[in-house]
Amino acid sequence: MDNFNKNRLKKIEFISILLIGLIILGFSTYVFYERENVISGILRIIASPAILITDFLVIGGIGAAFLNAFLIFLFNFTLSRLLKVEINGLLIASFFTVFGFSFFGKNILNILPFYLGGILYSIYEHIDFKDIFVTISFTSALAPFVSEVAFRVDTTDTSYINAIALGIIIGFIVTPLAKKMAGFHEGLNLYNLGFTGGILGAVITSILKLFNFTITPQRIISTEYDLALKIICGSIFLTLIIIGFFINESSFKGYTTLLKDSGLKSDFVKKYGYGLTFINMGVMGFVATIFVLLLKETLNGPLLAGILTVVGFSAYGKHFKNTIPILLGVYLAGWGSSTNGFTIALSALFGTSLAPVAGVYGVVWGVIAGWLHLAVVQSIGSVHGGLNLYNNGFSAGIVAGFLLPIMEMIKDRKDKERLKYLKRKKQIYDAIIEERERMNKGD
Structure with missing residues (x-):
C-alpha cells in the first residue's frame, strides 16, 4: 500500500472514530443528565417476557435499552471476528437488525440459547459454525419464547431450564428449515428468517397452547x-454517509448504478464496495425516518428497530427506488382503513423486506405488495402469539409467495406476446426483403 492510500485510510479511520465518539459522548451526557439507573433498568429488561410489543425504552429507560443493544452488538461482532466470518452485506444486515430489535424483544440473555443450539447443529452436521452464524443471529427473532417460558408461562423451579432447552432446540433445527423456506418466495422476501420464524413459532405456540x-x-x-432518538438517528445516518463518501474516494460516483440494482439476492458490499454501501445505508436511514415523520409518529423502540433494519438491509438489497413503492403501498392500504399511524409506520418499515418485488417486477407490483402486506400482517400475528419478533418478515414471506406465481404468469404472458410480436415483425421484414429481391430480379 503506497503512502497516499495509507494517509487516506488513516484520515478515514480518524473521521470515523471522531464522529462515533461524538455520538457516544453526547448520548452518555444525556443519560447522565437524566440520572437513570442503568443497571436496574437492564435487569428489568432481562426479566421482561419480551413478547410483542414490549418497548425496552419503557421497561428499562433509554440508557439501559442502549446498553442492552450495545452488549448484543458487541457479542455478535466479537463472535463474528473470532470465527473469522466474512464481512459482507448480509452480515452487516444482521448486525443492524439484531441491534435494532434489542430495543424490543431481544436481550443479552434470551438470545444465547439459540447460539448453543447452532453450535450443536454445526457439530452434528460436521460444518463450521461460522457458515451458519448469520442464520443463528437472525434466529434470535424467537427470543421471546425463551423469556416467556422463563418468566411468564412456567412458574416451576425448572422454568429457566425449560427456557434454555427450548432455545437450544430452536437453534438446532432452524438452519435446515430456513433453507427449505427460502424456496417458497425465491428471495423476494429479504427477511427469510422472519418467514421461517413465523412457521416455527406457529408450531411451538400451538404445542404450548396444547398444554x-x-x-x-x-x-x-x-x-x-422522540427528540433524543431523532438526534441519535440523524447523527448515525449522517456519519454513515460521510464515512462512505471518503471511502468512495470523496465522491458519490457509482451510486446511480447501485440504484438500478433489483435488490434480489444482491450483496451491495461485494458488488459496489463499502463506500457506496455506507452511503446507501445513510440515505435509507433518512428515507425511513422521514417516512415516520410524515406520518407524524413519535419515535420509539419498535420504530427505531424498523429504521435500523432498513439501514442494515440497505447493504443487502434495499435502496430508495425499490423501497418507496412498498412504503407507498402500505400507506395507501392504511389510508383506506381504520389502521392507526403507528401500525402503518411499523408495517411499512419492515414491509420493505419486499423491496425485490418492486426491483424485479416493477413499481406497480411493489405498491400492490405493500398494500397486501399491511392487510396480512395485522392478522398473522395471532398464529404465533406475538412470539416471533419478525412478524412482518413472516407476513412478507406469505405475500411474496402468493404474488410470485401471479407475477410470473403475467410476465410469461407478456414475454410470449412480445415474442409473437417480434416473430410477426421479422416475418414482415423478411417478406419485404423477399419482395425487393423479386422485383430486382424482374428488372
Missing part, C-alpha cells in the same frame, strides 16, 4: 424519547 400455556400479547410503547 394450556396462555400467551397474552401486550402493547407497551414509549413516547418520551
